[in-house]
Amino acid sequence: MNxxxxxxxxxxxxxxxxxxxxxxxxxxxxGTIKSCLTDYYMKADVGAAFEARGVLVTGKSRSGKTRELQHLIQKVNEAQIMMPSGLPARIVKCTLPARMNWKELGLKTLTALGYPGEGSRRTTNAIWQMVRDQAKRQGVIGIHYDEAQHMFSDTGNAANRVVLDSFKAVMKEADWPLMIILSGVPSLKTHIETDHASEERKQLRFLLTPVHFELIRPKAPEDIHELNTLAYTYADKAGIDFDPLSNVDFFERLSHACAYRWGLVIEMMIEAFTICKVAGETTIGIGHFVEAFSRIHGIPNGYTPFTVDDYMDSFDPDNLLRLLSHQD
Structure with a gap:
């Protein structure tokens, strides 16, 4: 017994x-990733030097960006798409946990390519040359930088310009251009859009196709429908009857309890369905979500948006997110 x-x-x-x-x-x-990959293949097939295109994915924290990108990139890698180089296309991922400079990003990228710690005493240019060499040998044509806002600061305009120019250089490298996927919070898009390069130098924002993830809109019928479909998808997987909670009031409370984040809604559903199933029950109830809310946010059981009449005034979504951030 454990x-x-x-x-x-x-x-x-x-x-x-x-x-x-x-x-x-x-x-x-x-569709956006497919367009970028198609563009890359066509240009590589010509055999001349070219610039790759990329994607800029933004959305507030826990809106589901990372999960969607992970799933899609996994599908790309599993597809074993044979490129003109003779190697199957691969995309690797780097998560940026905190503020870092261009050299540190190069070392982080080497780790993603399977070479942790390599070249730490080398110059920045030498490190990025290693990145290009390894990417070319492995058939890596794209890199996903998650939480990419950490590469920028609100006050370091000169440093930010260096980062913008450096990303452009990676995408336009004559020997092995890389498709860049940047994902992060909405401020990332603001930093990208400050790239005011001269006309003869294409701006990074023109190389990245933007995709934005919206929050839940509880008053929008289509979002309520999506929440209902989502709930039944997970409930059916767990073997649980969701009928008692399939109503607008519940979904509005659930949205607020999860700060209108799709990712958090999924987390809370999984927690509630697990509580229900482990208890030997097969029908979901408010009590299961009350307990799930308390576990996730680390607050006393019972006082939740699912049970309080004036829940919108009693619970501030930003404060709930801060609780989660402190736990993380």
């Missing part, structure tokens, strides 16, 4: 965490 891991909860939650729900926004993202 005194430290609730294996019953693991057994229920693991299949739910593996579920991929196809949001409509995924179609727009897929």
């Amino acid at each position: 005194d430290f891991i609730d294996m019953a909860a693991v057994k229920v939650a693991a299949p739910l965490k593996a579920v991929y729900y196809p949001f409509a926004r995924a179609e727009a993202l897929h």
Whole structure:
């Protein structure tokens, strides 16, 4: 018997965490990635030097950007698309945990390419040459930089320009251009749009196709429908009857409890369905979401947006997000 891991909860939650729900926004993202890959293939097939195109994905924290990109990039890598180089196309991912400079990003990228710590004593230019060499050898044609806003600051305009120019150089490298995917919070788009290069130098923002992830709009019928479909998708996977909570009032409360973030809604559904199933129950109730809310936000059980009449005044979405940030 395991005194430290609730294996019953693991057994229920693991299949739910593996579920991929196809949001409509995924179609727009897929179309944009497909366009960039098609552009890359056509230019590479010509054999002359070219510049790659990329994607700029923005949305508030926990809106589901990372999950959608991870799923799509995994599909690209699994597809084994044979490129003109004779190697299957690959895209790797780097998550930026904090502010870093261009040299540090190069080292982070080398780690993503399977070479951790390599070249740490080399110059910045030498490190990025290693990045290009390894990418070319491995058939890596794209890099996804998650939380890319950490490459910029609100006060470092000169440093920001260096980063913008450096990203452009990576995408226009004559020997092996790379498709760049930048994702992050909305301020990332603001930094990209400050690129006021001269006319003869194409601005980075013209090389990146923007895709924005919206928050939940609880008064929009289409979003309520999406929430309902999402709930039944996970409930069916868990073998739980969701009918008692399939109503507008519940979905409005759920949206508020999750700060109108699709990603958080999925987390709370998984937690609530796991609580329900582990308890040996097959029909969902408010109590399961009350307990899920308390566990996720680390606050006393019972006082939640699901049970308070004036929940919109009693719970501030930004404060709920700050609670989660402190936990992280």
